[in-house]
Amino acid sequence: MNVRQKLRLKFGAVIILAIFAGLVSYPKAVSKIPPVYNALNKAKINLGLDLQGGIHLEYKADVTQIESGKVSEAMQAVQDVIERRVNAFGVAEPIVYTTKSGTENRLVVELAGVKDINQAKDMIKATPLLEFKEEKEETVEKIPEEELNKANETAKNRAQDLLKKALAGEDFGELAKNNSEDPGSKDNGGEYDFVKKGSFVPEYEDVIFNKNLKDGEIYKELVETDFGWHIIKRIEVKSASTREDDSSTRGGGEGDSQEFKSAHILIAKKVNPEPKKEFISTGLSGKNLKNASVQFQNQGLSEPEVSLKFDDEGTKLFAEITKRNLQKQVAIYVDNQIISAPTVQAEITNGEAVITGNFSVQEAKDLVSRLNEGALPVPISLISQQSVEASLGQVSLEKSLKAGIIGMILVIIFMLLYYRFLGLIASFSFIIYAGMMISIFKLSFFSPWQITLTLPGIAGFILSIGMAVDANILIFERTKEEIRRGRNVLGAIEEGFKRAWTSIRDGNMSSIITAFILMEMGTGFVKGFAVTLIIGVLLSMFTAVVITRTILRFIMGEWLENKMWMIGVKK
Numbered sequence: 001m002n003v004r005q006k007l008r009l010k011f012g013a014v015i016i017l018a019i020f021a022g023l024v025s026y027p028k029a030v031s032k033i034p035p036v037y038n039a040l041n042k043a044k045i046n047l048g049l050d051l052q053g054g055i056h057l058e059y060k061a062d063v064t065q066i067e068s069g070k071v072s073e074a075m076q077a078v079q080d081v082i083e084r085r086v087n088a089f090g091v092a093e094p095i096v097y098t099t100k101s102g103t104e105n106r107l108v109v110e111l112a113g114v115k116d117i118n119q120a121k122d123m124i125k126a127t128p129l130l131e132f133k134e135e136k137e138e139t140v141e142k143i144p145e146e147e148l149n150k151a152n153e154t155a156k157n158r159a160q161d162l163l164k165k166a167l168a169g170e171d172f173g174e175l176a177k178n179n180s181e182d183p184g185s186k187d188n189g190g191e192y193d194f195v196k197k198g199s200f201v202p203e204y205e206d207v208i209f210n211k212n213l214k215d216g217e218i219y220k221e222l223v224e225t226d227f228g229w230h231i232i233k234r235i236e237v238k239s240a241s242t243r244e245d246d247s248s249t250r251g252g253g254e255g256d257s258q259e260f261k262s263a264h265i266l267i268a269k270k271v272n273p274e275p276k277k278e279f280i281s282t283g284l285s286g287k288n289l290k291n292a293s294v295q296f297q298n299q300g301l302s303e304p305e306v307s308l309k310f311d312d313e314g315t316k317l318f319a320e321i322t323k324r325n326l327q328k329q330v331a332i333y334v335d336n337q338i339i340s341a342p343t344v345q346a347e348i349t350n351g352e353a354v355i356t357g358n359f360s361v362q363e364a365k366d367l368v369s370r371l372n373e374g375a376l377p378v379p380i381s382l383i384s385q386q387s388v389e390a391s392l393g394q395v396s397l398e399k400s401l402k403a404g405i406i407g408m409i410l411v412i413i414f415m416l417l418y419y420r421f422l423g424l425i426a427s428f429s430f431i432i433y434a435g436m437m438i439s440i441f442k443l444s445f446f447s448p449w450q451i452t453l454t455l456p457g458i459a460g461f462i463l464s465i466g467m468a469v470d471a472n473i474l475i476f477e478r479t480k481e482e483i484r485r486g487r488n489v490l491g492a493i494e495e496g497f498k499r500a501w502t503s504i505r506d507g508n509m510s511s512i513i514t515a516f517i518l519m520e521m522g523t524g525f526v527k528g529f530a531v532t533l534i535i536g537v538l539l540s541m542f543t544a545v546v547i548t549r550t551i552l553r554f555i556m557g558e559w560l561e562n563k564m565w566m567i568g569v570k571k
Helices: 003-025 034-041 068-088 117-125 145-167 172-179 202-210 312-324 361-373 391-419 421-446 455-468 470-484 489-521 525-555
Strands: 054-061 095-101 104-112 130-138 191-196 228-239 258-268 276-285 289-295 305-310 330-334 337-340 352-355 380-388
Touching (some): 003 525, 054 117, 068 104, 145 258, 172 258, 202 228, 305 312, 305 361, 391 421, 455 470, 455 525
Antiparallel strands (some): 054 104, 095 104, 130 330
């Protein structure tokens, strides 16, 4: 294959690339060919929150349990976890960042294209807050035994007086309302509606069923239970299966099939309060989690357990926790709910723990999956939610596109007036460049690395339009210099590309490096601008050095030697 044949192949490849980019960018051109049109029309530009609308969520982070010097680190960890979570749900380029409002630490999540606000909230809350807490017993002041006995003797005497009044015919309901210490029934005159036999303490039900009371009768003795002293009134007993249209007699039924309705007056016993048990934070949380997995004991015959393995800091913390809580409970919380509260039997120094909670296999797998996706190091609560409309963004999009088209037209006019035939070739390459940029945006829709176009991204695209002709201008100026020195047209073009390449490379690399810094250190919209700018700069280099060069090599020749006015130069 000679040089001319190779050049024809390259030129053919450029034409095919131009047609492909044009069709992907504007599929309506083949609307009369349905299979081709339908295939091309599937590619869409993924628009950002400011252009297509979406969900804006704002969370407040509770950092009260975090040391002041580690708050910034904890908030960054929260941001990383939420980003992983929403990425797992396929949301393209979510914007997640932390901010402060007064003294509050906040997390902002923006999800473009997500219309269901409940779905968005589920994405965030599905990430669990894992915490380990230890026992804290509050000491309570005990009542002296002598004082306690005296108080209970007084309470019993009071109950005895009330019983005498009830048996003497005073209104039972009023006595209950004014004196009973049972908050569940006193406002109803001491009355409870029908309940099944076995619902109350044995001493109470023994009076109802075994003391030969009739309906409406008050038992003539006080009944003592752990709660205190009861004055009991039987109202009605019936079979649990009795219906309104049933012919069975009231008082029928046997055993647990019976139901009863009763009333009582309770005078409560005075007892020493039990120590309150509560669990307090240990500092060990999901941020220290290295890995979670499902495991079984006895070769899978037992219930599944969730095994946890901690990082170095977590291992040290867990060893300290188990050492100071021997024979005490350490509670494992997930999303502020106790999953398990095992009693520590020995100090654990290998950084491994086990959650048991009567899990099914699927429940254990789901919990492991959620923990491994990232547990939040601090709790967050939703304080603001907003569905963002795209109407304002649509206006901005139209204005930006209009500005871009005007810019392209002005650049093409400049190139035609100043460089004439060379400018015509550059303009053709420039149009191919624009088509390729749009094609990259659209085709990324099918890739794992979707490009989300935002207003700052459009700004980067428009900026790259001007940069796209920089390389052509450098090449054409070098070419004109070589022609003035006496070279023929083809030789001047080759020399122009060769001598301009280093300037093109260095200038564009400095832009790419700056954009990479913006992409790595910036957040949200700044990243969108940087990504678009990098793609634009790389593509402008390709169109100038490959496409423009190939077209010029194929078209230009000796026929132009006597028509130097067409490229605006004199030998």
